[in-house]
Amino acid sequence: MITFHSTRSTTDSLTSKQAIRKGIADDGGLFVTDALGDTQIDVASLAGKSYQQIAQEVLGALLTDFTDDELAQCVRDAYGEQWSDPAITPLKPLGDDYILELFNGPTSAFKDVALQILPRFMAHTAPTGDPNEKIMILTATSGDTGKAALAGFADVPGTGITVFYPEGKVSQVQQLQMTTQAGSNVNVCAVRGNFDDAQSAVKRIFGDHELAKRIDDQANAVLSSANSINVGRLVPQVVYYFSAYAQLLERQVINAGDEVEFCVPTGNFGDILAGYYAKMLGLPVKHLVVASDKNNVLFDFLTSGTYNRKRPFFQTISPSMDILISSNLERMLYYMSDKDTRLIQMLMNDLNQWGAYEVPAELLTKIRQLFGCGWADEDQVRAMIADCWQKNHYVIDPHTACGYYVMQQMPRDPLTPRVLLSTASPYKFPRVVNEALGWDASGSDFDCMDVLAEHSGTTAPKALRGLEHADVRFTDVVDIDGMPAYVEQAADRL
Numbered sequence: 001m002i003t004f005h006s007t008r009s010t011t012d013s014l015t016s017k018q019a020i021r022k023g024i025a026d027d028g029g030l031f032v033t034d035a036l037g038d039t040q041i042d043v044a045s046l047a048g049k050s051y052q053q054i055a056q057e058v059l060g061a062l063l064t065d066f067t068d069d070e071l072a073q074c075v076r077d078a079y080g081e082q083w084s085d086p087a088i089t090p091l092k093p094l095g096d097d098y099i100l101e102l103f104n105g106p107t108s109a110f111k112d113v114a115l116q117i118l119p120r121f122m123a124h125t126a127p128t129g130d131p132n133e134k135i136m137i138l139t140a141t142s143g144d145t146g147k148a149a150l151a152g153f154a155d156v157p158g159t160g161i162t163v164f165y166p167e168g169k170v171s172q173v174q175q176l177q178m179t180t181q182a183g184s185n186v187n188v189c190a191v192r193g194n195f196d197d198a199q200s201a202v203k204r205i206f207g208d209h210e211l212a213k214r215i216d217d218q219a220n221a222v223l224s225s226a227n228s229i230n231v232g233r234l235v236p237q238v239v240y241y242f243s244a245y246a247q248l249l250e251r252q253v254i255n256a257g258d259e260v261e262f263c264v265p266t267g268n269f270g271d272i273l274a275g276y277y278a279k280m281l282g283l284p285v286k287h288l289v290v291a292s293d294k295n296n297v298l299f300d301f302l303t304s305g306t307y308n309r310k311r312p313f314f315q316t317i318s319p320s321m322d323i324l325i326s327s328n329l330e331r332m333l334y335y336m337s338d339k340d341t342r343l344i345q346m347l348m349n350d351l352n353q354w355g356a357y358e359v360p361a362e363l364l365t366k367i368r369q370l371f372g373c374g375w376a377d378e379d380q381v382r383a384m385i386a387d388c389w390q391k392n393h394y395v396i397d398p399h400t401a402c403g404y405y406v407m408q409q410m411p412r413d414p415l416t417p418r419v420l421l422s423t424a425s426p427y428k429f430p431r432v433v434n435e436a437l438g439w440d441a442s443g444s445d446f447d448c449m450d451v452l453a454e455h456s457g458t459t460a461p462k463a464l465r466g467l468e469h470a471d472v473r474f475t476d477v478v479d480i481d482g483m484p485a486y487v488e489q490a491a492d493r494l
């Protein structure tokens with residue numbers, strides 16, 4: 001059976017169920033498995049398979065303590081009628097390239113791919129000693145994870161969910177999506193700070209053993225994470241890379257074994273890391289291109305070898321990528337350094353203590369052979385939304401537009417198809433999109449949605465358009481220091 005341990009030490013040996021339930025390792029590291037790549041997915045067999053069939057195969061390769069029946073049930077429930085496209089993640093031509101739509105789930109961002117299935121995984125992870133033990137999911141969000149996690153966990157028996165978002169730093173639609181969430185087990189709270197502050201505080205809460213003990217005593221609950229630090233979020237994202245490949249095979253764009261390039265709008269490095277996992281599982285990936293917004297810490301890292309979070313934080317029109325501490329990079333460094341836990345521990349100590357670390361030159365060279373990078377400022381993002389509409393009659397959101405820009409900057413090899421991952425529906429950011437396209441953006445965000453629909457000939461997702469008249473349930477705001485107490489109170493209500 002495949003086991004998991006921390007990126008920073010090899011002492012743990014957890015099953016995937018235990019790793020999913022626990023979320024993050026005690027030493028602050030992320031769970032990884034040394035068996036990644038031992039099982040290879042046969043890409044020649046992908047053509048003609050449904051998303052659900054591919055999911056069963058990919059998940060089965062990494063979550064080996066789940067039975068086939070358990071996985072089949074999770075997959076069936078997670079990738080059903082709640083998706084507006086039967087392909088789940090449809091691949092569409094975009095000029096000479098392709099775009100993989102990841103936003104057709106219930107909350108209109110790619111986070112749904114993982115967060116529709118994570119609660120279903122969790123339901124199978126109760127410890128044998130205490131089947132009544134509850135889970136409190138704790139999540140910091142830069143805008144999209146929060147709603148997708150709420151939608152996934154609302155009213156799931158045995159669970160509660162608490163979401164912290166940075167006050168004033170998410171879009172109006174994103175905020176309303178969260179603060180109007182129904183369900184008896186949900187808690188939503190704004191935090192005075194940015195996403196990095198909130199994410200760091202959440203990581204500290206996971207490391208607070210006294211708080212954990214009080215919550216265990218008072219509520220018989222454990223804390224877990226729905227951020228992409230949880231392996232249960234990462235692994236489902238591997239599936240759509242294989243699905244993209246299957247769709248390219250079906251379109252006869254490639255033959256089995258041909259290489260493909262992916263360009264990925266990136267923040268916490270979860271989405272693109274899933275592409276790296278796909279490669280390790282046998283997907284012929286030539287390059288993975290990291291596309292950042294103006295918070296270009298990853299671009300600087302990949303070009304210089306120094307990761308430095310001591311820099312100004314920019315609040316941009318792509319809020320879900322406004323991140324300076326890119327958590328999942330740690331997993332990539334682990335694998336790329338040939339599983340050197342001591343190196344990872346040293347680098348992460350440097351990051352905590354000094355706000356920066358530098359990787360050895362050979363390691364950087366190795367990383368750069370696979371990972372490309374680029375970034376777009378806000379003017380470029382706006383220009384690309386317009387460019388993509390003019391050239392393709394296809395509206396992209398500001399996050400996807402970062403990727404679109406970076407992809408245009410890359411040299412194009414006509415023999416290698418390029419796939420741009422589209423991470424959110426433009427209807428989540430209707431004002432920015434309309435402004436970029438020169439369409440009326442003077443009214444409310446809902447007026448903007450209507451204008452966008454009319455001009456583009458598309459329809460606003462019902463769940464987003466309906467927010468206009470939804471009741472706001474949550475108005476709490478806390479300081480970073482107030483987060484642990486908020487969590488404890490939420491756990492008491494479980």
Ligand SMILES: *Cc1c(COP(=O)(O)O)cnc(C)c1O
Pocket residue numbers: 109110111143144145228265266267268269270271272320321399400423424
């Ligand atoms: C979360 C998010 C991203 C960044 O994904 P990571 O896995 O954090 O790199 C990009 N775009 C959108 C719309 C997102 O919600």
